[in-house]
Amino acid sequence: MATETLAAAVPVPGDQEPVVIFDDVSIGFDGKPVLKNISFRVAVGETRILLGPAGVGKSVLLKLANGLFRPDSGRITVFGQEVSSMPEGDLFGLRSRIGMVFQESALFDSLTVRDNVAFRLMEDKVPESEINDRVAEALRFVELEHTMQMFPAQLSGGMRRRVAIARAIVAKPDLLLYDSPTGGLDPITSTTIVELVVKERDLYHTSSLLVTHRLQDAYTLATHTFNKAENHMERSPGDKTNLYTSFLMLREGELVFDGSTHELVTSDDPFIKEYLT
């Protein structure tokens, strides 16, 4: 079986403690509930794609996973530590293992591309020469080495998104959170971003939680593999769907789907069926 060779290179999901556990999590703002009783897991090496219409609370869910918001009730565990009750001071340490790509990139516009990517390393007082090497490596990954000395305002939307990815992966995180990485981009640019996500997944097998409202991107992620030799993304052989990529779907604050690509496309749920068409 083609999948067996793949599985050998990847840590098998389920044989270790999950990276992220949401257990009955609810949160609201100004008395208005946004997420209601959400429970799911992200296993080691797994990529989970979170689907849902705009405004449903996808960004809030990602920020909960990073401790940027606190739930009103329920428990969130990341790397075995409970973030939902952790003091902000301790969270800063935990976040050094988490990379996050924000919806609109959220680059620091007063800093150059180099300093944006280097931010975490400079804060950690990593030696200058090592910072330069690692920044160059991260920017090479997103193919933007030549923008080192530019400011975010000088870059296109797609380039900003790629710098944001470089900033998220520079410290080799164990968990990646992507908030609508293709949001607001044209289809061609979106594909280059999806390709980077596939590349990160297939080369480094980093556990990830990815938000998108573009179904096309979700399918591409599920059906494509990164070809390292030729340095591009291609359809998986035999049209197989990626075993370690699965789906979550939110609707009106509730988790209405949690399962594999196959389960998603064959679901009988009228909401999911409508969403997929």
Add this chain to the structure above:
Amino acid sequence: MVGSVQDYAVLSASSIANLFSRRLYWSDIAMQADRIGVGSLPIVILTGFFTGGVLALQSASTLAQFGATAITGQLVSFSMIKELGPVLTSLMVSGRNASGMASELGSMMVTEQIDAMRALGTDPIKKLVTPRVVATIFMLFFLTIVSDAVGIAGGASVSILMLGQDGSQYFHTAYQSLVFADILQGLVKPVFFGFIIATIGCFYGMNTRGGTQGVGRSTTQAVVYSSVLIIAVDFVISRLMIGIFGR
């Protein structure tokens, strides 16, 4: 309302508590000091000079009724050092920098840069708020001294050049009548006012919601509330000082 006063108190307290943390951002402090101090110098000099001048003009005409124009210098230096130097300088810096901080941090807030900073393991209060508070207090202290000096010089120019008074008499009364309590009062105020400007500016910045519109709202509120608070706190400090030193 009660909630936001509480949030403001927490922000102010942690901005100060961070001074004693292991990590102080010296380069950020220096950059803010440059922006606040050097950038505000021209407007502080201009307002100081004309305020001193108008004080001399107004007090000389009143004093003339009592035949006491000789103490014009004393009146100008008193008013500048105890009240107008600190208050006007603070209001100017508030208009320039409380608004600047609110809009800068506000746009960082609505574009998720503050969240990104937290996600990258850096405390935005340490990195953004504390340096602004330290730099504002430090620079406002010196800007006030500059304003006092320029104001007294402005009063002298008017007295000598326009009112034909004796210069040495002006400076003699201006200097002789001052005591320690006056100077102390004049130098304690900018410390409090600097704290108000930076904490209010940062508070409204960090609590910005609702896109670009929200940034505009925060900016206006920061200037309005810091100005009102400066004047109110000025009253309280003056009352306390008069209570303690009798003048």
